[in-house]
Amino acid sequence: MNRAQDPDLSAAQMQLLWVGNNEKEFAYLRDVLTRSGEGRLGLDRVRSPEEALQRLNQTTYDLLLCDYKPGDGMALRLLHEIRKDGPGAPVIFLSDHVDQIAVDAAIKAGASDCLQTSNLNESSIARAIRYAIDVYCKERQRQKAEDTVRKLWRAVEQSADLVIITDRGGVIEYVNPAFEALTGYSREESVGRTPRILKSDQQTANLYQELWETILAGNVFRGVLVNRKKNGQIFYAEKTITPLRDTDGAITHFISNDRDITERRRLESQLQQAQKMDAIGRLAGGVAHDFNNLLMVISAYAELMLDSLGSEHPLRRNVQEIMTASRRAADLTRQLLAFGRKQMQSLQLLDLHRVIREINEMLPRLIGEDIQLIFAPGKNVGKVKADPVQIEQIVMNLAANARDAMPNGGKLTIETADAHLDESYIQRHSIVPPGEYVLLAVTDTGEGIAPEHVAHIFEPFYTTKAEGKGTGLGLATVYGIVKQNGGFIWVYSEPGLGTTFKIYLPCAQYEPEQKRPLKLVEEMLPGTETLLLVEDESAVRQSEREFLTLNGYSVLDARDGRDAISIAREYDGTIDMMITDVIMPHMSGAKLAEQLLLERPGMKVLFVSGYAETTVLR
Structure with a gap:
C-alpha cells in the first residue's frame, strides 16, 4: 500500500486517491487542487472503501482523500485496514458537516486530518496535504529509527562475542549476555565497575598504557588480551575497542567487542607443538642415525682390538671400557631413534592385555613395594598392529616415570579400553583423525606436572628431575613409539593430584599373512663364503x-x-x-x-x- 520511498511534495509527481461517490465533491476537489498550483498532484477516484482496498492492493498512493460522514463505519473500517499492517498512507477525511466530536473520532481512528468541504480553498487543501505528508514522513522515520535500534539491540544481545560499553572513564554501563555467560559476572555485578575485574596479571603495563593512549586519541585499538573469569580460569580475547563520539565530535563512550579465542589458541598450540615435535624428531632421528654409524665403527674396532689382545694385556681393560661406553651410547641412540620414529620394528597383531600381563611380574620390582599396581583391562578390546617390544617399552617407561613421581608411594593404574573418536573429540584435539582406537591409560597418584612443563615433557633431554636422576629420553621414547605406530598421546596432570597418560593406538583389522619375496637370513653363514x-x-x-x-x-x-x-x-x-x-x-x-x-x-x-x-x- 505504501511507496518504497517516503512521499515528498517536491517530487516530480504525487498520486492521490479520492474515495467517494459524490460527483460534485470530486469535481470541486479536483478544481481546488488545480488552482492550488500543485500541478504535480495526480488524482484518481474510487466510489467506495471496498474499491479503495482493491485499488490499494494494486497501486501505491501517497495520500488518500476520503468522503466521510460522522459515524460512517465504512470509512473508519477503510482506515483500520490501511493502518493494521503499519502506518500506511496518510488519510484526510472530507465532510459536509464537521464538528469537534467528529474530528476527534477521525483523528483517534488514525486519520491525518478531518476537513469541512464547504471551507476548502487552495490554501487550506495544500496546507492540509503538506501537513499530513510531513507527519507521515516523520512517523515513518521514527519507526524506521526505532526498528533499527531494535535490530541493533537484538544483534548486540544475541551476539556470540562479548560487548562492553563504558563511559569515557572506563566505567561499565552495559554488558551483553555473552559477556555474562563467558566471564561469570552478571550484568548487575559488572555495571558501575571497570573492565579491570577481568585483569589476569598476565599482561604488561605497557600494553594497557598503549590501549588507553590509542582510544583516548580517538583511534581503534586491536589486540589480544589474556583475561581471567570470575572462577579464576584464564581466557584469551581478541579485543577491538572503538571510541563513540557525540554530535560535537567529543568522545563520550567506548565500545569493546571481544571474541573468545581460547579454543583457537589451544588448537594452534597443539598444532605448533606437533610441528615442533615432528621437527625435533626428524633432527634427533637424523643425528642418531649418523651417530649410530660412528658408534658402529668405534665398537667394531674396539672388538677387533679386544680380540687381538691377550687376556693379560694391560690395555685390555681400557678397550673393554670403550666397548661398555659404546653400548651405553648405543642405548641412548636407540632411544633417540625411537623418538624420531626411526626404530626398527617387528610388527605383529597384538592383544595389549597379553603384552601387559607378560610384563606385570617385573613391574613391581621396577616401581617398588610401596606403590600399588592395578591393571584394569577393558572388555572386548580390539587388537593393534605394533611391535610387542615397543609396547613393553612404553609401559616400562611410563611406569618408571610414575615411580619417580611417587617417592612416598602411591597407586599406579594401567587401563585399556576401546575408544571411538568422534567429531566432538576431534574439535578438542584437531590433529587426531576420527576412527576406532585402543586406549592404553597409565595413571599415577604422584606429584603431578606443573603446567609450564607439560608442553615440553616429550622433548628429548627435557627433564625436571634432579641431575643424575634421568636422561630425559623416557617420555620422548614413548612419544616416538606412539607416533611411529600411528597413534596419539595426551597427558592430563594437576600438581599434587597425579598424572594420566592416555595413548590411542589405531584398532587393527585382521590381515592374512602375505608371502614375502625377500627373506632375511636367520643364521650367520660359515666363514668360508x-x-x-x-x-x-x-x-x-x-x-x-x-x-x-x-x-x-x-x-x-x-x-x-x-x-x-x-x-x-x-x-x-x-x-x-x-x-x-x-x-x-x-x-x-x-x-x-x-x-x-x-x-x-x-x-x-x-x-x-x-x-x-x-x-x-x-
Whole structure:
C-alpha cells in the first residue's frame, strides 16, 4: 500500500486517491487542487472503501482523500485496514458537516486530518496535504529509527562475542549476555565497575598504557588480551575497542567487542607443538642415525682390538671400557631413534592385555613395594598392529616415570579400553583423525606436572628431575613409539593430584599373512663364503669388511648400488650373500637386491638399516 520511498511534495509527481461517490465533491476537489498550483498532484477516484482496498492492493498512493460522514463505519473500517499492517498512507477525511466530536473520532481512528468541504480553498487543501505528508514522513522515520535500534539491540544481545560499553572513564554501563555467560559476572555485578575485574596479571603495563593512549586519541585499538573469569580460569580475547563520539565530535563512550579465542589458541598450540615435535624428531632421528654409524665403527674396532689382545694385556681393560661406553651410547641412540620414529620394528597383531600381563611380574620390582599396581583391562578390546617390544617399552617407561613421581608411594593404574573418536573429540584435539582406537591409560597418584612443563615433557633431554636422576629420553621414547605406530598421546596432570597418560593406538583389522619375496637370513653363514658388502659410509664399510675378513669371509665391498652391480657383473665366482644398507645414494638397497637377484638368483640378501620406515618388510 505504501511507496518504497517516503512521499515528498517536491517530487516530480504525487498520486492521490479520492474515495467517494459524490460527483460534485470530486469535481470541486479536483478544481481546488488545480488552482492550488500543485500541478504535480495526480488524482484518481474510487466510489467506495471496498474499491479503495482493491485499488490499494494494486497501486501505491501517497495520500488518500476520503468522503466521510460522522459515524460512517465504512470509512473508519477503510482506515483500520490501511493502518493494521503499519502506518500506511496518510488519510484526510472530507465532510459536509464537521464538528469537534467528529474530528476527534477521525483523528483517534488514525486519520491525518478531518476537513469541512464547504471551507476548502487552495490554501487550506495544500496546507492540509503538506501537513499530513510531513507527519507521515516523520512517523515513518521514527519507526524506521526505532526498528533499527531494535535490530541493533537484538544483534548486540544475541551476539556470540562479548560487548562492553563504558563511559569515557572506563566505567561499565552495559554488558551483553555473552559477556555474562563467558566471564561469570552478571550484568548487575559488572555495571558501575571497570573492565579491570577481568585483569589476569598476565599482561604488561605497557600494553594497557598503549590501549588507553590509542582510544583516548580517538583511534581503534586491536589486540589480544589474556583475561581471567570470575572462577579464576584464564581466557584469551581478541579485543577491538572503538571510541563513540557525540554530535560535537567529543568522545563520550567506548565500545569493546571481544571474541573468545581460547579454543583457537589451544588448537594452534597443539598444532605448533606437533610441528615442533615432528621437527625435533626428524633432527634427533637424523643425528642418531649418523651417530649410530660412528658408534658402529668405534665398537667394531674396539672388538677387533679386544680380540687381538691377550687376556693379560694391560690395555685390555681400557678397550673393554670403550666397548661398555659404546653400548651405553648405543642405548641412548636407540632411544633417540625411537623418538624420531626411526626404530626398527617387528610388527605383529597384538592383544595389549597379553603384552601387559607378560610384563606385570617385573613391574613391581621396577616401581617398588610401596606403590600399588592395578591393571584394569577393558572388555572386548580390539587388537593393534605394533611391535610387542615397543609396547613393553612404553609401559616400562611410563611406569618408571610414575615411580619417580611417587617417592612416598602411591597407586599406579594401567587401563585399556576401546575408544571411538568422534567429531566432538576431534574439535578438542584437531590433529587426531576420527576412527576406532585402543586406549592404553597409565595413571599415577604422584606429584603431578606443573603446567609450564607439560608442553615440553616429550622433548628429548627435557627433564625436571634432579641431575643424575634421568636422561630425559623416557617420555620422548614413548612419544616416538606412539607416533611411529600411528597413534596419539595426551597427558592430563594437576600438581599434587597425579598424572594420566592416555595413548590411542589405531584398532587393527585382521590381515592374512602375505608371502614375502625377500627373506632375511636367520643364521650367520660359515666363514668360508664370498660376501658382497654394500655401504655408502666408508668408515662403516671398512670396519665391517675387516670384521668379516677376520671371521674367514671373502669380502667384495661397494660404496653404493651402482658400484655393487658393476662389481657383481665383473666377478666370475659365486656371491653367496649380499649385505646391503637400505638407504644409499643413487639406488636403494631394495632396488639393488631386486636387480641382482635377477642375475644371481641363488644369492641371499641381508638388509641392514637404522631407518625403520624404509625397511623392506614394509
